[in-house]
Amino acid sequence: MRDEDRDRTDLIQELVALRQQVAALEQAESRSHRSSEAWRDLWAQYEAMIEGFDGHIYICSQNFEVEFMNQRFIERTGSYPLGQKCYQVLHDRDDVCPWCVNDRVFGGETVRWEVQSPKDHRWFYVVNTPIRHPDGTMSKMAMIQDITAHKLTEQALQEAEAKYRGIYENAVIGIFQITPDGRLLSVNQALARMHGYDSPQEMITGIMDLGHPVFVDPQQRDEFKRQVAEAGVIRGQEYQVYRQDGSKYWIAVDARAVRDETGAISYYEGFIQDITARKQGRGR
Secondary structure: OOHHHHHHHHHHHHHHHHHHHHHHHHHHHHHHHHHHHHHHHHHHHHHHHHHHOOOEEEEEOOOOEEEEEOHHHHHHHOOOOOOOEHHHHHHOOOOOOOOOOHHHHOOOOOEEEEEEOOOOOOEEEEEEEEEEOOOOOEEEEEEEEEOHHHHHHHHHHHHHHHHHHHHHHHOOOEEEEEOOOOOEEEEOHHHHHHOOOOOHHHHHHHOOOOOOOOEOOOHHHHHHHHHHHHHOEEEEEEEEEEOOOOOEEEEEEEEEEEEOOOOOEEEEEEEEEEOHHHHHHHHO
């Protein structure tokens, strides 16, 4: 083969090899482009989830430096405090918060808790989660929801319950709740004393069926149930009943039926007054 032919053959082989290299580079670039697009799509989804959370999110390092904040938190703080100490940014403190749980989080524990911010006295529910990075370092992610409205409602309910409990326990008239089959659900101290018991719990335990040990006339129990079922409420109904020691006395009852969603009577509740003195006076 002539040198000219060999040169042409070598050139063709080199061009083929170069073309193969170019094709390989084009494929690698295409894969890289697709990978970049996939990462962009993944980041967009991640960002949408982060910003869609109806609370605050921040990430900090083991030395308490802020590494990330979602937009809601940035708006709350008024800036993006990247690199600043979390206790300064969140609570206007000069040192680590005494309630800080970073040691537990960086020990691998997920910690859930409630905290009241000294900055604005609002209540927050916090979930602290450890984040492990590929290089072996760790961060803490905190997801925070404002529960101030819930705490205020809870406090109001507790105060209302305390007021109700005070009225219930200190009332001078008897208060009761009882099921249709005669099982006492609750009685106050006044009613327990009226029946000769030392405490409400002793009365609840001691009286399992009001039809026999309490009503002097057992038929009055059925009459009580019939009247309340028909009218929904009775007022000033008088009955003669037994005390724990077997002595008799007179009571006046105001009661109503409490029904469930099907209309069936769940229990009766009402008030009882001792009218023995009045009844005896009327008899003289």
